Amino acid sequence: MATVEKPFRIVIVGAGLVGLTAAHILSKTDIDFVILERHENLTPELGSLLSLWPPTFRIFDQLDLQDKLEPVLNPIDNGVTMSADDGSIFTSWNPGELIKKNHGYGLKVTHRPLFIEALYQSLPDSAKARIKVKKHVFKVNVSDDGVVVECTDGTVERGSIVIGLDGVHSRVRQCMQAMEEGRAAPSISETPKSPYVTTYRMVFGSIPIPPTLPNNVNHECASGRVSTQLLTGNSLAWFGVYEALDKPTSERIKYTEKDKEEAIQRWGHLYTAPGMRVRDVFGLQDGNFGMINLEEGRVDKWYWNRIVLASDAIRKLEPHAGLGYNSGLADVVVLVNKLRRLLETTRSPDTKALEAVFADYQEERKKDEPIVHDMSMRRARAYAWLSPMDKIMTKYIIPYTSFGVYSTNRIYGPVVSRAPVLDWLEEKSDTKNLKIPYAHHPIVKGKKSKNALSRNHSYYNPSAYIGVVIAAALTGVGLQYYHRILTMISPKAT
Structure with a gap:
């Protein structure tokens, strides 16, 4: 049988x-x-923020989900980086437009x-x-x-x-x-x-869009070991206060209402957007907010x-x-x-x-794990500074160089280009003639797109990344900040 x-x-x-x-x-x-x-x-009970990147929209396209999900999506028209301490603006630009030119889709939350x-x-x-x-x-x-x-x-x-x-x-x-x-x-x-390590914890929630702020802008404010975020969407805003722990831990921590209130009081004076401080944000919400550890690792x-x-x-x-x-x-x-x-x-x-x-x-x-982890860890530390170099990058290198454009094109771009697709479902949207072509395309009816890159294609090289950071530090900061940087790194070197 x-x-x-x-x-x-x-x-x-x-x-x-x-x-x-x-x-x-x-x-x-x-x-x-x-x-x-x-x-x-x-x-979930709490209203937290979720970011969607170009490769995910390609999958939605294959699954016929674009139209069904679009009503709950919010574009990001601008990104503003500020000082959480005094509210001064470091940078203001729209990475979403560049990403859309590179990959066919922009950023949405x-x-x-x-x-x-x-x-x-x-x-x-x-x-x-x-x-x-x-x-x-x-x-x-x-x-x-x-x-x-x-x-x-x-x-x-x-x-x-x-x-x-x-x-x-x-x-x-x-x-x-x-x-x-x-x-x-x-x-x-x-x-x-936990197999992961927690360096930061976060208080988060959602609020109505403050009347003084424009829609669809991501505000991120940096300081030593703490940062804030206030992102406005089409009809709602999301906030977060990111705080470095005194010591990284792998222990699971459940925070109480008292812990949340103390964090708000501790950081209430920090800016979270132009003219808005943390205490102002919490004055707009209804008490439905959370506090969690932000684990990292694999x-x-x-x-x-x-x-x-x-x-x-x-x-x-x-x-x-x-x-x-x-x-x-x-x-x-x-x-x-x-x-x-x-x-x-x-x-x-x-x-x-x-x-x-x-x-x-x-x-x-x-294959892309080290790059993805590096990108996530560096972005966190660019705002809640753990070292003098984190502060230098955010305040002096990024604002005075084209490092943001470089990293979007040459570091993040190749990771996006290598993202997978469902290899048996048709992709309806046109992904041809992009600045950074995709490496993978579905095979439908036995045919694969001619617009595919080699699997070995990569603009990214870790040593090149380190090199550009050093080069940017030397060329972008300029002589006017030389003395200031030396003082931060070594107070005696003046």
Whole structure:
């Protein structure tokens, strides 16, 4: 009797931003899936900010989501960098226009709750039915032919693989690492040490747009070990106060209402936009604000056996550069592309074949990891200065050189150009004749776009990046700031 192949089924843990987008992607395939979400409500209580970059819009285009999501998106028409201490302006320019010329799409931001609601409501009913809430995963079992995921309510989900999209404190990651090391997973009541490190924490929320400020402007104010942000959209504004901890930590911290109030009082005098201080901003909000740690880092191993991780379960980026969701979505795109190719040859791949796909996925996604992390970390430190060089970059190098344009074109640009697309879905928007062409295009009806760059294409070179920073420091600051910089670096060198 012929062996009947077992249907392939993915069990996804986590129905956040990336999980919901994964549901859209998988609904465009013939792959069966289920998504388990711990919380009862998919929409977060707090109104935080989410940034969307050009590669993400390419995926939305392929998924026919552009028109459905556009009503909740806000363009950024200008970016202003200021002193948080005295309100003086360092720089004012529009990187979005340059990015749009380079990549076909500009920068947009959105209100996280509204965006999640739009993502969910635009799912087909068949995909919505696959999302199960109040499913708190506590155990993952693997065997030669599949996985079994157990939830605290007694329910069990079986599948071929598990994808952990369950965030910074991923339970799937904890179970995976425990099995790989031959030990029991920590109890769900425990608080295991995070693989990430927290250098900054943030107080955040949303408010009506202050009447004195224009719409669609991102204000970022810098100071020593603290920075502020006030970004105005079409009809709403988002604020944040970023504060460096006394000492970096990997401990999980839950902040109280008292902690939030103390932070507001501590930094109430700082500017957050022209004519606006932190205390003014908090006078406009209704008390619905949060305080969280901003973890940074990544884990070394992204998979084991029939378990694979993505997004915040494998990396955490500080949010100043707004790359978190965009990077997590790219993980899923690459992973699903590779799984689809494997399933074209067998509908029931063995563990060895799956691990080979997972290893290939990790290797491909890790190529740009150092650059993405560097961009996120540098942007955070450019505003809440941890060193004299951070201050020099923000106050003297960037305003008096074309470093912003250089980094947009030569550092960020190549990362965008190499971003993946879903290789089986048509891209409707025209991505030809761009200043920085994309390296990857979908293969539809056996044809690939001729507008593709080599996979090895890159403008970026780490040593060149360091070199340009040094060159900019020497040429851009000029003699008028030479004495000031020497004094900051070494007070005795005067």
